[in-house]
Amino acid sequence: MAIYSERVMEHFMNPRNVGEIENPDGIGEVGNPICGDMMTFYIKVKDNRLDDVKFKTFGCGAAIAVSSMASEMAKGKTLDEVMKITPELVADELDGLPKQKLHCSNLGAQALHKAIENYRENHKKGKDNDRE
Amino acid sequence: MKKVYLDNVSTTRLTVEVRQAMLPYFDENFGNPSCVHEWGDIAKEGIESARNQVAQLIGGTAEEIIFTGSGTESNNFAIKGLALAHQKKGKHIIISAIEHFSVLHSAKTLGKWGFDVSLVPVDKYGLVDPEDVRRRIRKDTILVSIMHANSEVGTIEPIEHISQITKESEVILHTDAIATAGTIPVNVQKLGVDALSLASNQFYGPKGAGALWLRQGVRINPLIDGGVQEDGRRAGTENVPAIIGSGKAAELAYDSMTTRIEHLVNLRDRLLSEIPSTIDHVVITGHPKHRLPGNASFCIEFIEGEAMLMLLNSKGIAITSGSACTSRALKASHVLIAMSIPHAIAQGSLLFGFGIDNSSEDVDYVLEVLPPIVEKLRQMSPLYSKFLKRGK
Numbered sequence A: 001m002a003i004y005s006e007r008v009m010e011h012f013m014n015p016r017n018v019g020e021i022e023n024p025d026g027i028g029e030v031g032n033p034i035c036g037d038m039m040t041f042y043i044k045v046k047d048n049r050l051d052d053v054k055f056k057t058f059g060c061g062a063a064i065a066v067s068s069m070a071s072e073m074a075k076g077k078t079l080d081e082v083m084k085i086t087p088e089l090v091a092d093e094l095d096g097l098p099k100q101k102l103h104c105s106n107l108g109a110q111a112l113h114k115a116i117e118n119y120r121e122n123h124k125k126g127k128d129n130d131r132e
Numbered sequence B: 001m002k003k004v005y006l007d008n009v010s011t012t013r014l015t016v017e018v019r020q021a022m023l024p025y026f027d028e029n030f031g032n033p034s035c036v037h038e039w040g041d042i043a044k045e046g047i048e049s050a051r052n053q054v055a056q057l058i059g060g061t062a063e064e065i066i067f068t069g070s071g072t073e074s075n076n077f078a079i080k081g082l083a084l085a086h087q088k089k090g091k092h093i094i095i096s097a098i099e100h101f102s103v104l105h106s107a108k109t110l111g112k113w114g115f116d117v118s119l120v121p122v123d124k125y126g127l128v129d130p131e132d133v134r135r136r137i138r139k140d141t142i143l144v145s146i147m148h149a150n151s152e153v154g155t156i157e158p159i160e161h162i163s164q165i166t167k168e169s170e171v172i173l174h175t176d177a178i179a180t181a182g183t184i185p186v187n188v189q190k191l192g193v194d195a196l197s198l199a200s201n202q203f204y205g206p207k208g209a210g211a212l213w214l215r216q217g218v219r220i221n222p223l224i225d226g227g228v229q230e231d232g233r234r235a236g237t238e239n240v241p242a243i244i245g246s247g248k249a250a251e252l253a254y255d256s257m258t259t260r261i262e263h264l265v266n267l268r269d270r271l272l273s274e275i276p277s278t279i280d281h282v283v284i285t286g287h288p289k290h291r292l293p294g295n296a297s298f299c300i301e302f303i304e305g306e307a308m309l310m311l312l313n314s315k316g317i318a319i320t321s322g323s324a325c326t327s328r329a330l331k332a333s334h335v336l337i338a339m340s341i342p343h344a345i346a347q348g349s350l351l352f353g354f355g356i357d358n359s360s361e362d363v364d365y366v367l368e369v370l371p372p373i374v375e376k377l378r379q380m381s382p383l384y385s386k387f388l389k390r391g392k
């Protein structure tokens, strides 16, 4: 498919970190309002770092490559570092995306950030409970 | 790697005979058909015999054929040209919701020019109910345009019935027969239409060669002004080799139609029955009976079309999809949406278009390659895991 870079194709053909995590520490689910697609990220957190990341995606080739790349970029990073991963960074790592596919890269970063927010919420509650 | 072309909906491969017929007109017979000398005469004779061949294909007369540069141009010409020529009578036109963009967008342009456009809906098979056309006809209706068949879902529309209604109301009926002319029997008298568009690249002829058949006596406004080519209705030096090719392709299509149809139907029916029996949660789109012979279209649930296309392409199979992600506008196919197919399901659209070069081995290959691709994408799909956990 000539519209995609080799890196996009490579991640699309062999996506990393596909799947779900049982009892994840955080889940981030986003839908794509433009074309109706969906992405879910599952994270495991250890010492303030993403110990494990897994995803499931319903969407085009770019959306799958974006999820795979975003999961790879996030793995092992601290929560704050992951919050700094932007759609542009993901697209850059993939050697660019066609213009009409840039919105797919928003999904990856959004889903990751949502998973972390979800973890932080759960975690806060956990702390409150500890205190009692 | 094995290569299987199953995108004959997008375009078909030129046959050897058509190419042979075209070749002399690139150099040896290079003349301009408008010129009054030997070179001009030879080119002129060539396009006039092509005109006869195309007329024969659809049961019209040669004088009624106007050559154009594409099916899209034919549709633009019919919609805009007929509306402009008859606007004194009224400014209302009727089209179906599943027309090709060349009709839909021409109608939209007419809307900007002060015309009123009504859309006729379709049922879940993509079929137009002629009574829905009748209900929309008004005093100021001048034109109805309903496609003969929709290439995306294969449904063939009841044009013969619609033409009875337009005749009663004395409204001009145009049909976009780009998916049918040269593929199934098309006869303008039987259909009862006043104008019909066709394109040669849909039946193993060259690209850049379309035609509009316009019933004798029906007025039309030219869209391209200039010289007197095509009886003053379409100016510009003719694309002679392409026209010659479209004539030859029309002749071949006419002569071998029955055997071609039989061949296509066999392949189509195998796929229509075997894909749903090898893969779960598959919806066949389009009409079960009134269907183009080479069209097998599906929606594969829980996954998206472009991703399937890419994986199929990596295995050498070329097809197309009506998924939102494959369209530049990122909107699901208006055809599937008009058929009330939910967006999430429309995302899994796959369209196999068989051609005369395809064989039963091609079907075998699809049936071997597609199920693991579907499985791979479903393993990645959050919709599928949700479905497995809680049902639909």
Ligand code: FES
Pocket (backbone or CB within 6 Å): A032, A035, A036, A037, A058, A059, A060, A061, A062, A063, A101, A104, B324, B325, B326, B330
């Ligand atoms: S997910 Fe629909 S275009 Fe990328």
